[in-house]
Amino acid sequence: MSELLALGASHKTADLAVRERLALLDGQVEPFLHELMALDGVTEAVAVSTCNRTELYIVGEAPEQAERVLRARADVELYSSRNCDAARHLYRVVSGLDSMVVGEAEIQGQVKRAYERALAARTTGPLTNQLFRAALATGKRVRTETAISEGHASVASVAVDAARALIGELASRHVVIVGAGETSEQVARAFHAHGVSTMFVANRHRDRAIALAQRFGGASGSFDQLPDELEHADVVVSSTASPHAIIGPEELEAVRGGKPLLIIDLAVPRDIDPACAGVEGVTLMDMDALQRAVRGHLSVRRAEAVRAEAIVEEEIQTFAGWLGRLEVMPTLAALRMRGDDVVSELLAANAGRWESLSERDAARVEALARSVVKRLLHEPTERVKALDGDHRHARLQLLRELFGLEEDVTSEAGEAAEVRRLAG
Structure with a gap:
């Protein structure tokens, strides 16, 4: 299944000589994004490149392949995080919590422009669209509800x-x-x-x-x-x-x-x-x-940074719930389809045994069979929806294995993605 991966280097992990080699200048971004999208297993890509960081936000079944593309620009140890941890990192970046000057406001505009470049290059998708819109909203909330940017530090x-x-x-x-x-x-x-x-x-x-x-x-x-x-x-x-x-x-x-x-x-x-x-x-x-x-700049207000971190964590919980539904829905759709297929196969196999069954009664039998399957699947469906992030992936994998859903999930992924794109 698809995952979100954030990887890159910043002023905290790489010196200036390395950041220079990683930097993506205007005109280099779109070709670089298309290079990422050409990789097997990569379906969405956004690149954020500023004077203090170059980061990639990749979605796909094998997003880690993007690491070798970034390493080709500079052979350096890259930090990486996945799914909610990747989202948390971006939320902190946009909020100015990961900046060289804590609270600086310019990073929000820089991330917004990076997202707009990816939109123009048509390399975003349901997950990155939700991620960047939510991150930018979080950054705006941090600056509205805290004084972390007071004094226009930059x-x-x-x-x-x-x-x-x-x-x-x-x-x-x-x-x-x-x-x-x-x-x-x-x-x-x-x-x-x-x-x-x-x-x-x-x-x-x-x-x-x-x-x-x-x-x-x-x-x-x-x-x-x-x-x-x-x-x-x-x-x-x-x-x-x-x-x-x-x-x-x-x-x-x-x-x-x-x-x-x-x-x-x-x-x-x-x-x-x-x-x-x-x-x-x-x-x-x-x-x-x-x-x-x-390092000793007075614009760093520890109390405001703590308040900002709390807002980030609150917003991450909302994203985690959305991400959980994104992961759960294809499996649940495949499970319901498997139940419907079982009913259809049984009805077809027994159609010749009911010579005296009226058309109306046949419809009642089918409705009853489908109702039994629906009721049987209701409880596991609700329990799967309620799984927390720590257990969701493992339980979903077990469910797919028990019901033989791997092929169904794969075949439904494209259709589910289209539905999420319209909703996003």
Whole structure:
């Protein structure tokens, strides 16, 4: 029978160099999902890839085959969990409980976009649709009912706090922001809140750079202007979706002349060549360095995290009930079909022995026989529905073996999935 499998690596289990190799950039996601769907035993797939994690949520009879596809990008030990444990992991991710900055809100939008990409690629199905909709609803509930996101904690705000800790007041500093996406916007907002008024935004698409710079009183330009800006910058924060480094040590050595410069690289894969750390006067922080700085961040509210965990567990019970019904229904449908088949076979075998039986009485005999089977199966059906998660799978397997239902369950799986898709 189909199972849900979550597997991946995150900032908690893999360093930045590994996360870079696992990262799925825009344009890589859909081909990767189709590669997963081509595997035998995989029927649904969603990929979540952010600067701090790459995770797959796979459904099928052999979902673990997806592990070798992910390992092909980076030979690393992957964490994995199944069924309700996999759902619990996603619920915690969406709620910000598994984030580098606990409570950060950006992850909810990132997971939503990952799910929408899988929908567009047509790689979701009944189970992943239910899973991601429920997880996103749980994340919204956590942020509504707790103060875990109070203060709008984010990687961007932590990066700006780290800059202030390293170089002091920021208002008089010249800041260069490379990239104009969501993270860059948060960085610009955080610097603006600290009084920074000399800000330059560089981006491949000039219109996006202009819009972001105007919002926070800065200037904008193309990447061609970046060397001139690097010469005068005090702080550089980079967050693009480039597949390769866009600033190297040669560029910095040519324009800096040993002057102090703080560079914060929020991109995965990295925008800044790690060799830049060896340039005189340059201090380089990447996501791994930022993770070390964030461990003592004040945005982590233990009491709110405890309340959030309680909400996750409450919502998981609802999902567990739905998942249990998903597992139980094909077996119960096959059991009822087996009972109907037995009645039909007996009626057919004895049809020639009832020469004097009227058509009306024959209908009564058939109704009585089917009623006996229905009543006989009622009690085991109700008991199977009431099984908890710890015993359900083993008991269902025993039931299928006792009644020889394996073929029936397999043949009914497609029909049952169609019914669940309409209901989901």
